[in-house]
Amino acid sequence: MWSDEHGSEVLVLAECRRLLALGAKQGLHGHLGVAGQGAPVVLPVDYTMDGPDIVVQIGDGLFQTILEHGLVAFLVDGVDNGRVWSVLVRGYSSPVDHVEAGSEAPHPRVLAPGRRLVKIRSDVVTGRRFHPAPATTAQASA
Numbered sequence: 001m002w003s004d005e006h007g008s009e010v011l012v013l014a015e016c017r018r019l020l021a022l023g024a025k026q027g028l029h030g031h032l033g034v035a036g037q038g039a040p041v042v043l044p045v046d047y048t049m050d051g052p053d054i055v056v057q058i059g060d061g062l063f064q065t066i067l068e069h070g071l072v073a074f075l076v077d078g079v080d081n082g083r084v085w086s087v088l089v090r091g092y093s094s095p096v097d098h099v100e101a102g103s104e105a106p107h108p109r110v111l112a113p114g115r116r117l118v119k120i121r122s123d124v125v126t127g128r129r130f131h132p133a134p135a136t137t138a139q140a141s142a
Contacts, residue, residue: 059114091123
């Protein structure tokens with residue numbers, strides 16, 4: 001691992017995968033980014049891991065958009081040992097059958113989740129870990 005010019009720690013692939021799995025186990029939600037009509041769309045989603053890949057459950061409208069474009073981005077943030085981390089996955093998505101997903105299907109926390117499952121290949125995975133900045137005098141007195 002190394003630090004970039006902004007002071008964030010750039011994570012190696014193995015650590016990114018560990019944090020993705022940790023986030024899924026902790027029930028963190030991620031953000032799914034897809035190409036929309038004229039502008040990107042980013043939505044919060046619950047997720048699970050299927051090996052190195054991510055599985056999300058979405059509605060029919062977003063499902064059709066994903067089928068049209070294929071390439072998506074998925075971002076999840078969390079805290080591990082007091083340090084904030086963020087992992088970004090970019091890859092192609094494909095439909096997954098509920099039977100195929102089995103117990104690996106995510107359990108969305110919304111009242112009426114969509115019924116479509118999508119697997120996101122982890123083609124490109126990057127991550128950063130951020131160390132808390134020391135409090136300034138103005139922050140400490142607030």
